[in-house]
Amino acid sequence: MAKDADASPKIRVQSISKSFVVEGRAHLVLDGISFSVYDGEFVSIIGPSGCGKSTLLNIIAGLETPDSGAVLVEDEPAGQRLGHIGYMQQKDLLLPWRTV
Secondary structure, three states, rough: OOOOOOOOOEEEEEEEEEEEOEEEEEEEEEEEEEEEEOOOOOOOOOOOOOOHHHHHHHHHHHOOOOOOOEHHHHHHHHHOOOOOOOOOOOOOOOOOEEEE
């Protein structure tokens, strides 16, 4: 899909880094991740278990904060958009006893 030269991205991820401390050791899970998503684009995040996919989605949704970098959603910091952003993982685990 061709994008308008003047269009700003709906989501802008800028140099995101995130680490977690496990058993006294820091584990870097995201390091300098940057990308933009424009209106009408479809984006997939793929990778092996434990590579930071869910962490990245949680940061975009404003549920976690990055150690460095920024996320803008419609030109506002992601943390200010709580309640306006959601996502569903491929395997839903929230209510495993429920069926469609």
